[in-house]
Amino acid sequence: MEKLKVRQICFYFMAMMPVAKLLVYPAALAFRAKNCLLFSSLLNSLLEGAVVALVMLLAKKTGKPLFVLLEQRAGKLWAKIAYGAFALYFFASALLPLLEQKNFVLQVLYENASTLLSFAPFFLLSFYACTKGASSMGRIADVALPVFALSFPVLILLALPHADFAALLPLSAVPAREIAKGSLFSANWYTDGAFLLFWLGHFEYEKGAAGKVLGAYAAGTFAVLLFLAVFYAVFADIALRQQNAVAQIAKYTTSFTSLGRVDYLFLFALALVMIFRMCIPVQMCVHCLRRTVGCKPLLPSAAVNLLLLALTVFFNYSFLEVQTLFTQKLWSVFALFAYLLPAAAALLALRRRRSP
Amino acid sequence: MRTDKLWARVFLAAAAVLLLLFFSNDFGLIDIRETAIVVALGIDEAEEGEGYDVTAQIAVPANAGPGSAANVTAKGVRTVSEGIAELNQETGWYPTLVHCRLILLGEALTERNVFDVLGYFLRNEAVEDSCQVAVCAGTARETFGAGSPVNDISASAIIKVLSSEAQKTGLVSVTILKDFAVGYYSVSESGALPYITVKEEAESQGGSAAQAAALPSLVRNKRWRPVREPLPLAAPASAEGGESQGGKSGESKGGGAVFQASETMLFYRGKKAAILTPEETLAYNLAATDTDFAYGNVTAAQDGKEAVCSLQMKIGKKRRSLSFENGMPVFTFTIRAKARVADTDKAAPILNIAKTQIAEESVLRAAEQKFKEELASAAEKAARSGCDLFGIKQRLYRFRHKDYEAFRENILSAAELRYDIRFSGLK
Numbered sequence: 043m044e045k046l047k048v049r050q051i052c053f054y055f056m057a058m059m060p061v062a063k064l065l066v067y068p069a070a071l072a073f074r075a076k077n078c079l080l081f082s083s084l085l086n087s088l089l090e091g092a093v094v095a096l097v098m099l100l101a102k103k104t105g106k107p108l109f110v111l112l113e114q115r116a117g118k119l120w121a122k123i124a125y126g127a128f129a130l131y132f133f134a135s136a137l138l139p140l141l142e143q144k145n146f147v148l149q150v151l152y153e154n155a156s157t158l159l160s161f162a163p164f165f166l167l168s169f170y171a172c173t174k175g176a177s178s179m180g181r182i183a184d185v186a187l188p189v190f191a192l193s194f195p196v197l198i199l200l201a202l203p204h205a206d207f208a209a210l211l212p213l214s215a216v217p218a219r220e221i222a223k224g225s226l227f228s229a230n231w232y233t234d235g236a237f238l239l240f241w242l243g244h245f246e247y248e249k250g251a252a253g254k255v256l257g258a259y260a261a262g263t264f265a266v267l268l269f270l271a272v273f274y275a276v277f278a279d280i281a282l283r284q285q286n287a288v289a290q291i292a293k294y295t296t297s298f299t300s301l302g303r304v305d306y307l308f309l310f311a312l313a314l315v316m317i318f319r320m321c322i323p324v325q326m327c328v329h330c331l332r333r334t335v336g337c338k339p340l341l342p343s344a345a346v347n348l349l350l351l352a353l354t355v356f357f358n359y360s361f362l363e364v365q366t367l368f369t370q371k372l373w374s375v376f377a378l379f380a381y382l383l384p385a386a387a388a389l390l391a392l393r394r395r396r397s398p
Numbered sequence: 399m400r401t402d403k404l405w406a407r408v409f410l411a412a413a414a415v416l417l418l419l420f421f422s423n424d425f426g427l428i429d430i431r432e433t434a435i436v437v438a439l440g441i442d443e444a445e446e447g448e449g450y451d452v453t454a455q456i457a458v459p460a461n462a463g464p465g466s467a468a469n470v471t472a473k474g475v476r477t478v479s480e481g482i483a484e485l486n487q488e489t490g491w492y493p494t495l496v497h498c499r500l501i502l503l504g505e506a507l508t509e510r511n512v513f514d515v516l517g518y519f520l521r522n523e524a525v526e527d528s529c530q531v532a533v534c535a536g537t538a539r540e541t542f543g544a545g546s547p548v549n550d551i552s553a554s555a556i557i558k559v560l561s562s563e564a565q566k567t568g569l570v571s572v573t574i575l576k577d578f579a580v581g582y583y584s585v586s587e588s589g590a591l592p593y594i595t596v597k598e599e600a601e602s603q604g605g606s607a608a609q610a611a612a613l614p615s616l617v618r619n620k621r622w623r624p625v626r627e628p629l630p631l632a633a634p635a636s637a638e639g640g641e642s643q644g645g646k647s648g649e650s651k652g653g654g655a656v657f658q659a660s661e662t663m664l665f666y667r668g669k670k671a672a673i674l675t676p677e678e679t680l681a682y683n684l685a686a687t688d689t690d691f692a693y694g695n696v697t698a699a700q701d702g703k704e705a706v707c708s709l710q711m712k713i714g715k716k717r718r719s720l721s722f723e724n725g726m727p728v729f730t731f732t733i734r735a736k737a738r739v740a741d742t743d744k745a746a747p748i749l750n751i752a753k754t755q756i757a758e759e760s761v762l763r764a765a766e767q768k769f770k771e772e773l774a775s776a777a778e779k780a781a782r783s784g785c786d787l788f789g790i791k792q793r794l795y796r797f798r799h800k801d802y803e804a805f806r807e808n809i810l811s812a813a814e815l816r817y818d819i820r821f822s823g824l825k
Contacts, residue, residue: 149523166412212799279583280576283520294528294576 046245050180052258057190058183058319059234060265061312064288065142067231068273070369072281075224077209078216079270082224086232087263089381093235094259096388098252100242103392107243109333111391122334129330131379133346135233136323138368140354141361143320150289151313158358164317165351171321172328172343176244179325182318190315193308194265198272200292200305205275227369229376233323239384240326288312324350434493438553440538441515442504444474450515452481453539454493455553467551469542478518495524500553501531501575502538511668513582520579527576530560533663534594544596544655559657560592568683568692571662585795586786587667592659664785671783674776681772684713685731686788693740698764700742707761708741720793727805727813729790731773737765737821757823770817781810
């Protein structure tokens with residue numbers, strides 16, 4: 043993997059991290075946590091924020107890639123095993139967003155009956171991105187920030203006239219157990235801390251980088267929380283049926299009736315960012331595979347993308363089944379890889395470094 | 399270098415194949431001539447037996463000038479979905495519901511839970527939940543059959559009556575599917591829909607209600623009458639409409655029916671609870687919806703004589719609040735409005751006409767009194783029928799959650815209503 047810049051990591055957290063949570067995530071959260079969905083989301087963000095902080099601390103202390111750190115501490119074999127496991131994790135974490143995005147594109151951007159073929163070109167883009175290194179991720183983040191900064195606030199502003207924030211009350215109506223469940227069952231949408239772990243050593247730690255990255259993470263988290271609040275304020279008790287949330291919140295603005303759905307302009311722009319965001323876990327998967335197998339990126343890129351394409355075809359009509367499997371059955375696996383393993387790896391590396 | 403060239407060629411070939419697929423229409427585009435553009439759906443209790451009659455009003459585009467519409471009814475279907483499927487199956491058209499802007503419910507349907515049928519639209523993304531929902535007197539099928547001088551397509555005429563502009567002036571209480579569903583699935587379990595009535599009194603040049611009623615309306619085989627009537631293909635329907643209504647000359651088409659939606663039907667648990675009169679609808683809109691500018695008549699003494707004054711009202715502040723006094727709930731309407739006299743039914747001195755912006759105190763007090771009476775009447779109707787029209791129960795749940803269990807069953811009747819309504823004129 044080539045070099046990233048701290049600026050690009052910040053842009054990633056500000057613009058690309060939130061877009062992964064604008065489609066099915068709000069409805070999934072509302073299903074469990076109802077009007078207290080902000081608490082569930084905040085809980086996840088705090089956990090992931092802690093991971094981000096630990097990884098940035100590690101970056102400050104060592105500046106070495108994770109593979110090298112693991113190799114030094116546990117040997118090459120274990121490093122490869124860890125990378126192999128994370129390759130599987132990144133592959134799994136790419137699948138559900140991929141199906142989400144496919145449904146979004148086919149249901150929202152195409153008015154009439156559309157086929158999977160309309161979405162298939164994504165895999166070419168993803169394949170191309172996978173053959174490139176981290177620098178492509180950085181450039182994507184550079185492009186994503188202005189697009190997101192323009193389109194996201196406009197969609198929120200268009201939704202505000204129809205938002206009744208009192209719908210978020212009462213705060214005591216949902217038991218803490220359901221809020222925690224909402225949080226745990228949505229762990230598969232929180233993969234960004236793990237990405238940062240694998241970017242270790244691929245960016246140069248500069249003065250104040252930890253503060254900048256954490257600040258960017260906080261900004262991205264705020265965008266997600268704002269979106270969730272507006273989403274629930276618009277839909278209240280029927281929020282859990284609103285798939286493709288970002289396409290739904292702004293459509294009720296009647297001041298633009300004569301112009302039609304002007305929000306589509308901004309949706310298209312956000313869809314662009316989403317597409318690039320979706321490439322990231324695939325790229326990370328290929329990166330981990332490469333380190334495990336020790337080969338050039340072409341072969342794993344082709345294999346991973348072909349497999350994802352095949353699974354997208356296979357699960358074309360089974361989104362709900364996959365979502366249920368990932369959120370209600372495999373949540374512990376996702377939580378392990380998203381929070382515990384990165385935190386454990388960072389803590390271990392830090393502890394070992396302190397010991398003589 | 400050689401590998402780069404190879405990949406460039408592979409990508410070029412892939413792009414060419416994708417372009418070929420796109421231009422050969424293999425991306426699932428639908429031929430517009432094969433498509434039924436459903437602009438409105440009407441749902442009634444089945445005329446015979448159990449189930450529903452689902453009427454689709456289908457826009458028939460014309461080459462030039464305004465198009466017309468055909469009504470197709472699937473009779474005796476058990477679900478709305480079955481009705482739509484039958485429409486597709488028996489006409490061979492592909493019904494796209496993305497252009498459906500109105501769901502009209504027959505009055506008889508409101509005796510049972512209307513979400514028995516509206517559930518289809520919540521399950522199905524084919525219809526945007528921003529489409530309007532209304533109830534009509536009689537059946538939706540007959541209402542769609544009424545010809546309007548306002549628009550050749552009756553659904554479009556109804557949608558004009560239910561415009562957001564109408565809502566802003568308080569004459570109509572417009573509701574979209576999303577908002578109606580939010581109310582139903584909330585703790586209130588309540589909602590309100592505009593109640594459409596057809597007045598067969600308007601006259602228009604070159605058309606009549608009878609002619610409009612003869613617009614192609616198809617019902618097929620044992621469920622759809624008449625049996626084996628020709629399909630409502632675009633060209634014949636368009637020609638028929640044009641011929642019968644003198645479309646060529648540019649004269650006004652349509653019949654003599656006008657649609658009114660100034661009454662509002664209240665719902666509790668999906669069933670009809672009560673109907674608000676036009677005055678109560680206006681008061682409800684002024685107190686609780688987006689309406690901030692309205693017209694209304696009051697009778698007041700002006701210069702020592704009784705006169706009917708038409709007032710223009712501009713709502714400056716509207717607030718509803720729930721509080722507790724001595725352990726009992728108190729619901730307060732706070733409304734501040736400015737009013738000016740737009741007209742009176744009596745001749746007035748030129749000075750009064752010149753200073754029409756300044757409403758007399760007696761007129762303002764009369765306006766306050768009338769507003770209060772109508773609002774109280776609407777609130778009483780709602781409370782009696784269990785409909786949480788003003789969101790009292792919802793406020794109890796959201797803002798006084800600890801008292802919710804104690805009052806959830808009787809809050810509407812137990813709450814004392816207070817009206818803090820003040821009208822002022824321009825000074």
